[in-house]
Amino acid sequence: MKADAVRGHLDGLLLAVLEPGPLHGYAIITSVMNRSGGALELRTGTIYPALKRLERLGLLASSWESVGERRRRRCYRLTDAGRRSLAGERADWREFTTAIGAVLNPGSNA
């Protein structure tokens, strides 16, 4: 997968992996990697700013979680607005793939 591949679709990915339940940043990276079969390897410089942005937009909420003695995790969860946004992202994705697919592979009505 070429670099910059997720451009324009990152928000949907983040919202999607948070749908089943809250996760912290590091776990989000591994979740995206696992769910994509290893194809998508997000970097910290990619997701941490993105998570902040989504929280600022009200689509995510975060809280610190303690693990062990001194270890902290910032745990993100979907807000209601986030859930609605995820639905929108899924609709957009369908439109997008349909449009590009129709041009790239005409006559393959998939």
Added chain:
Amino acid sequence: MKADAVRGHLDGLLLAVLEPGPLHGYAIITSVMNRSGGALELRTGTIYPALKRLERLGLLASSWESVGERRRRRCYRLTDAGRRSLAGERADWREFTTAIGAVLNPGSNA
């Protein structure tokens, strides 16, 4: 369709619409629009530089065509390398949609 949507997939679109036969810039824009059902409206600032780039890369070749008295069109056609590249773009597209789709809509093995 949000602006910047085709980012990263433009080359494939251009190569794909040129597969059936040569077209000039303006016709490429309408072809992409038609084949996408009106979803993709490329701008001249998008395709003219892109066509030049693809020609420089050897994926396209161009020639001036006269139409009417004083009118000229720059006609682009696929080279052999362009045809091979198109195959690669289609493979990339499949990988890409599979990866993103798996994260965005898990359990919908499509």
Added chain:
DNA sequence: AACCAATAGGTTGCCACGCAATATATACCC
């Protein structure tokens, strides 16, 4: 004749956004 939309080609500069690089610290295993 005047006007306008469609056809046709082109350039320039902006800026959003993911990424590479870098930094810090804990936890665990050998």
Added chain:
DNA sequence: GGGTATATATTGCGTGGCAACCTATTGGTT
């Protein structure tokens, strides 16, 4: 003590499609 995995975060860069702009021809309408 060394190496790897876990965990969070910031900074600066490059890219690439797009908005905005420009010129010119063609053909239809009024």
